[in-house]
Amino acid sequence: MxxxxxxxxxxxxxxxxxxxxxxxxxxxxxxxxxxxxxxxxxxxxxxxxxxxxxxxxxxxxxxxxxxxxxxxxxxxxxxxxxxxxxxxxxxxxxxxxxxxxxxxxxxxxxxxxxxxxxxxxxxxxxxxxxxxxxxxxxxHRVTRLKLETGAEAIRQEYAHLPHPRVAVLIGGNNRYYTLDEDWMHGFVAQLRSMCERSGCGIMATISRRSGEAETNILRGGLASLPAALWDGKGPNPYFGFLGLADAIVVTCDSVSMISEACSTGKPVLVAKLPGQSKRFDAFFDSLLKQGLIQWFDGRLMQWDSRRLDDxxxxxxxxxxxxxxx
Structure with a gap:
């Protein structure tokens, strides 16, 4: 049984x-x-x-x-x-x-x-x-099969975005980090710089913790870029974004999101938020030493990475x- x-x-x-x-x-x-x-x-x-x-x-x-x-x-x-x-x-x-x-x-x-x-x-x-x-x-729930089927399900819908394609995963406030309007304005400027330098396309997604004002700033900033934003409406393309991406930018507030990004085996760039946590710092240090992540500074960095998949x-x-x- x-x-x-x-x-x-x-x-x-x-x-x-x-x-x-x-x-x-x-x-x-x-x-x-x-x-x-x-x-x-x-x-x-x-x-x-x-x-x-x-x-x-x-x-x-x-x-x-x-x-x-x-x-x-x-x-x-x-x-x-x-x-x-x-x-x-x-x-x-x-x-x-x-x-x-x-x-x-x-x-x-x-x-x-x-x-x-x-x-x-x-x-x-x-x-x-x-x-x-x-x-x-x-x-996490990320598997090779979910990445493959997710990518295939949305491939035509996002075919207009140029390569390389970057999945941008946005979290939100927690007790350690603050994601506010000022930070989002600066982050949007970094995304614009990344697109201008590399010619990349952006596939961005927010989380439940993303604030409405911050999401509106992101939406407005991406409007003039080769980008698409999933703002919580309609089917969630999360697995598809990870599957299609050549690189991933993820905010530092979620060990889960960073672990999921690293499980793809693709370059992962972590965007710093105001705040600090000793536990998170130990996690970041471990991934940095393994060559699994780099800090995001507005540049698209790509390297031969490997999968972190417990x-x-x-x-x-x-x-x-x-x-x-």
Missing amino acids: LKSIWAVTQKGAAGMLNQALGLAEALFNGGGFGLPQSFEVEYRWPYTWAPMHPAFASLNALTPENRALFGDQPWPDVLITCGRKSALWALAVKKASGGRTTLIHIQDPKASPRYWNLLIVPEHDRARGPNVLISKGAL MDHIAQDVRQRLGWI
Whole structure:
């Protein structure tokens, strides 16, 4: 019988959901699992402030509307969570299932690893232990097949853009970095300089965290350039942009987006935002030393890069650690 598998993250955390779903899909593709289901959970007060400990784990942590999403279906055989807020609810599910549900958590939950069956953390996180797997970057859903099929689906639509083609991935504000109007004006000037110097075409996309004012500045700046912008309306061409791109420019606020860009094996240029994070700095330093990224300064730099792809081995390591092989 196929094992059931859920990917669960906190509401609105698209990057975290991509990580959990990426691992769930990799396990599914390896056989032995049913089609993954995904959910986004939302805590109610006071559980938003509860310590990360099984004693505080409760199914009542979720809002009534959020709990209703799960219906009366049985708890899954495997629950994959990502991000601290979903980690506590995973402990509640394990208690409710009588210990039957296997817990896999992605990222450091800032608690003892022994509460979960397996942790997967990037090397710039601190968690370590016998049940902890270390990844170079963030897990993701990007695969060669998705890049190929995504590129083929939009090839004619973007055939008018000149080569080389550059995918530009825009994030937004978080607690470490600020993406504001002043920064966007400067970034648009850099993109214009890149086009004038290299004759490249631009395929740009925003994220959920991109502000409306900043998106309007980007849209206006790209209007006079050989460029296309996906602004959140219509089918998302993200995989297609990555597949068609000869190089990628990505803002520095998202380990997930940078990891996805690096998984393509194409040159990745990281655009700095105001702010700083020691964890992010350690991640950047590692990629710089491996020759996987360069800082973006308005020039299109291209070099022979290689793929950074933890997904090639993490799913296999999970199967081995948990005795599924």
